Amino acid sequence: MKRTWNQHVVKQENKTLVLSTIINQTPISRASVAQLTGLNKGTVSSLVSELINEELVEESGPGESSGGRRPVMLLFNGKSGYSISIDLGVGYILGALTDLNGDILEQETIQTHANDFDTVYPTLIKLIERLNNRSPKSRYGLIGIGVGVPAVVGHDGEILLAPNLKWKKIQLKSKLETEFSCPVFVENEANAGAYGEMRYGGKHVKRDMIYASIGIGIGVGMILDSQLYSGLNGFAGEVGHMTVEKDGRPCQCGNLGCWERYASLQALIDEAIKRDMIAENEEAPLKQLMSQAKEDNQSVIDLFEEIGTYIGIGLTNCINIFNPEYVVIGNQLSEAEEMLYPSILRYIKEHAIGFHQRDLSIERAKLGSHSTVSGMAAFTIEAFLLNREN
Amino acid sequence: MKRTWNQHVVKQENKTLVLSTIINQTPISRASVAQLTGLNKGTVSSLVSELINEELVEESGPGESSGGRRPVMLLFNGKSGYSISIDLGVGYILGALTDLNGDILEQETIQTHANDFDTVYPTLIKLIERLNNRSPKSRYGLIGIGVGVPAVVGHDGEILLAPNLKWKKIQLKSKLETEFSCPVFVENEANAGAYGEMRYGGKHVKRDMIYASIGIGIGVGMILDSQLYSGLNGFAGEVGHMTVEKDGRPCQCGNLGCWERYASLQALIDEAIKRDMIAENEEAPLKQLMSQAKEDNQSVIDLFEEIGTYIGIGLTNCINIFNPEYVVIGNQLSEAEEMLYPSILRYIKEHAIGFHQRDLSIERAKLGSHSTVSGMAAFTIEAFLLNREN
DNA sequence: AAACTTTGTTTGTAAATTAAACAAAGTTTG
DNA sequence: CAAACTTTGTTTAATTTACAAACAAAGTTT
Structure with missing residues (x-):
């Protein structure tokens, strides 16, 4: 007989709750999980035994007693599957193989010289295949x-x-899904960066955060109430094109005085260049300028201050606008932190x-x-862990 | 015996789901509710009979047959309780008595001449009492x-x-809760306006919306994914103090070039005044300027265009930044729509x-x-309908 | 008028949680 | 050091809830 839908949902949610408690508080005993989640000890026991069967949780040795029987500590098993994540930038592709903890096991950076899709796509496929071949054997294999x-x-x-x-208008997700027959997630680089910093960027999870990705352009990822906010059509966050100076410098976007025209690496x-500090075809302009600033070149220092x-x-x-708890600055310009x-x-x-x-x-x-x-690893892993039909 | 928490939650959620389906699709039959919610017919029947006992739902006459037995139509009963809502502005207090549909039954506006709390508070109390006395008898009475x-x-x-x-630092909520022994909700005026427009401002609910309250100052309420976003400490949305001109006009907030200094009624x-269009102590400056503009006073028209x-x-x-579906402009300056x-x-x-x-x-x-x-009525009503422990 | 349709209720069943009892393994205390 | 207490984790019986299916009611179609 078919499962009664809502009971099934309750169980699934509780199981997910138990699993994420174990992930976040590892190592932890069944008793503590029960206390933290508010679930009954028996319920926790049975859900944990299912999770152990699914190889997502392991028992480690006994923990410290607090005046009674010593608890059996539970660990999240991050080795039961692997994800492949790609940072597809301008001029480079960074690929990483991670386990379910989000830990990077293997990585590879490729410098690209042409950016057109027909050149980049085969390179991308081969990169993913190489990373996949290097992944250890595991129960679930490539999960996304x-x-x-x-x-x-x-x-x-x-x-x-x-x-x-x-x-323009590229169905990367469905192309890759056909190629590799696994779930594929495509996201804006700043949104992904924001999510990465929220998940793995510190001791505790950040509920409200602005992640400013300041590279050639500026993108902003927003974490609101612990969730990535991405707007009606999924493309919010074009904060780089916010007007900061009325009738200011013209931008390709059509507007005048965009933030990006004043505060980006570009x-x-x-x-x-305009101020004759570097040549027009300088290969590593940021490094050049940073070393000039370190040599006390006052006009360069002033430029950094302006930016x-x-x-x-x-x-x-x-x-x-957002009253965030954290503002995190990432991408290339964050290297010039000091200046x-x-x-x-x-x-x-x-x-x-x-x-x-x-x-x-x-x-x-x-x-x-x-x-x-x-x-991107976090997106992929969470989609796998939280939406299992099992 | 105590309720088993999670089963209880499931029932509560389903009951709320049934109730909101009836509210949003009224009039509707039990069969349609079952189809829309995905719940079993039997489940819907039993939940509806509880809701009828709680006087939140009523049966009206039979509906149109669609080739079989005629359905019994269900109506949401908005008359089983009342809420009182206040718009506490600068210079006025607007109070309204609404039913659970959010329909305004009684209202009253008071012009205030002093804004200090010790003067306003007694006026507020009396206003609420008057409105409460005018409310019809009902099962739940004043719900908030x-x-x-x-x-x-x-x-x-x-x-x-x-x-x-x-x-500064006024515990209005707890004061009123002590005074009237019912739930009290205090919110920023722009946030409330945003929520009001989302709920009652059109045929269908708006998922992503920016509500700009442009009065003496500017406040912005943000509805993101159908939820009011209010940031870490509950005071996001001070968009009025966004810089739109670097080194621009000084603002009381301490910053320079704030939006509010260029685009508000103030x-x-x-x-x-600076351009000698109105006197400094003009009583109804906006009306004055609007009529001047209607009389083809070009410099006034230009001023409106600038603003x-x-x-x-x-x-x-x-x-x-937000990529919203709707931008809604409210408060006093929206009266000058035309200009x-x-x-x-x-x-x-x-x-x-x-x-x-x-x-x-x-x-x-x-x-x-x-x-x-x-x-504010929507906040109060929803808190009552969705969080009943019953 | 017989057959079909749709609505709504009733009944028995399955699934999941919980409380409580129990077993296991420590610690504390007299 | 043994008895009493504590904490952990499992098992069992009871309870709750939703669901499927059968049924009753009230139409429409042929």
Whole structure:
């Protein structure tokens, strides 16, 4: 007979609750799980034994007694499956093989010279195949593939527009699903970065967070109430095109005075060229400028301060609008932390609403260049763990 | 014996589901409820009979047959309880008595001349008492009181700061709860307005919406995924203090170039005085200016266009950030629709990201000056209907 | 008028949680 | 050091709830 739908849902939810409690509080005893979740000890016991059968949970040795029988500690088994995550950037592809803990086991970066899809796609396929071949044997094998792209991505995983890659309307998700017969997730790179920083970027989960991905362009991922917010069509967060100066510099997007034109890596490069600090075809412009600043070149230092101030302006807007707990700065420009942060922090301190500064932290991305890849891994893993029909 | 928690929750959720289906699709038969919710016919029958006992649902006559036995139509009974909602503004208090449908049965506006709490509070109490006395007899009586204030309100209902009222740290919620022994809800006026427009402002519920309350100041309420977003400490949405011009006009908040300094009613008045269009102590400045504009006073028309353009700048930022389905403009300045909208729409059309314009509508608040009051009613009613322990 | 349809109720069953008893393995205390 | 207490984890019986299926009621169609 078919399962009675709602009872089934209750069980599934409780099982998921038990599993995520074990993941978050590992190692933990059955008794503590029961106390934390509010479920009955018996219920926890039976659900845990199912999870052990499914190889998602393991018993480790006995723990410390607290005045009675010693508890049997439970561990989440992150080795029962693997995910492959890709950070598909402009000029590079970063691929990573992770276990279900999100820990990176293998990784590979490829420098790309052409960005057109027909060149990139075969490279991508081969990269995924190589990573997959290097994955250890496991019960569930490859549980999914996640790809982060600097693009406007629809809710259905379609790449609608990637200006810097010059891509338009590409069904990457369904192509990869056909190729590898496993679930595929495609997301905006800043959204993925935000999620990665929330999940793996610190001791405790961050409920309300703004992740500013400041590279060639600026993207912002928003975590609101512990959930990624992505708007009606799945392409919110184009905060880079927020007006910060009326009748300001023209932007490709058609607007004037966009934040991105003042506070991105591209803006830094453009200004540096204009001011004869670097050559137009400089290979590593950011490194060049950073070393000049370290050599006390005052005009370069001033330029960094200018850019920092503009970053501060945009972040202040975000803070006033969202009142987040954390602001996390990631992607390439965050490498110039030393030169930029003082002016960023100064602007925010002087201009953001006082209330909103009370519980606010501003940090550099803890995962460095792996924010996006880790976020995509988290999406993939959670989709697998939370939506199992079992 | 105590209820087994999770089974209880399932039943409660299903009952709530049945009830909201009846509310949203009224009139509807048991069979249709079963089909819409996916619940079994028997389950629906038993839940409906409980709801009828609780006087929340009524049977009306038989409906149209569709080739078989005629269905018994079910109606939501909005008369089994009443809520009182208050829009506590600067210079006025608007109070309304509503039924559980959110329909306003009685209302009263009081013009206040002093805004200090010790003067306003007794007036407020008397207003609520008068409205309560006028309420019909009903099973549940006064199910709650909702108050919308132009203030930063904490999650616990404390008024932290209301600059225009010059209030600070006022425990309005607990005071009123002691006074009237019923649940009390205090919310920011723009948040309430957003919620009101979502619930009662049109045929279908709006999932992603920005409600801009443009009065003396500017507040913005955000509905994201059908939920009011209010940030970590419950005081997000101070979008009025978003920088739109670097090194621009100074604001009381301490920042420079805040949106509110360019696009609010106060900004309109300030500029009009500066340009000698109205006197400094003009009683109804907005009406004055509107009639001047209607008399083809070009410089006044230009001023409205300027303000409209600035409103457009801020709204464009919101659109680019949130990618909402609807932008709704409410509060006093929305009365000047005629003079402002062309320039607002023009700016947005020319500057917002194209993708985000695809499914976007920009509207004037459908509920006019009742957005806030209706939103507070919705909060109160839903808290009652959805959180009954029964 | 007989056959079919749709609505709504009733009845027996299956699934899942819970409480409570019990077993196991420590710790504390007199 | 043994008896008493504590904590952990399992087992069992009871309870709750939803569901499927049968049934009753009230139409429509042929």
